[in-house]
Amino acid sequence: MIQVKSVPEPEEFDQKVRKKGNDWIRKNLNNTDYPSYWSAFRANLAEGFENRCGYAAMWLPPYQGHVDHFIAQKDAPEQVYEWHNYRYISPTLNCRQKTGQNLA
Numbered sequence: 057m058i059q060v061k062s063v064p065e066p067e068e069f070d071q072k073v074r075k076k077g078n079d080w081i082r083k084n085l086n087n088t089d090y091p092s093y094w095s096a097f098r099a100n101l102a103e104g105f106e107n108r109c110g111y112a113a114m115w116l117p118p119y120q121g122h123v124d125h126f127i128a129q130k131d132a133p134e135q136v137y138e139w140h141n142y143r144y145i146s147p148t149l150n151c152r153q154k155t156g157q158n159l160a
Contacts, residue, residue, distance in 0.1 A: 063104025065139040066097050073097065077137030090136050094123050101144045110143035122150040 124143040
């Protein structure tokens, strides 16, 4: 993973993602198909990562990176809607990671 300075949390993130998402979790305790409220802030994350994959350090074309949860959603539901848990990464790596394929 490349070293990236901490990306400042966008001003409206707390209201539009964290609070909304955590409210959804409280109402849907047995459902792990989390709404991707974070997607509205993908451009902010891309800018903070300078449009580079946070794991492979390669440049990503605009709007093509994915938002990855550094701590997996299944391992820490309380981190699903936390800004500091997001990384901007290559779609290929993100898909491999979700299927359990080796990223190396």
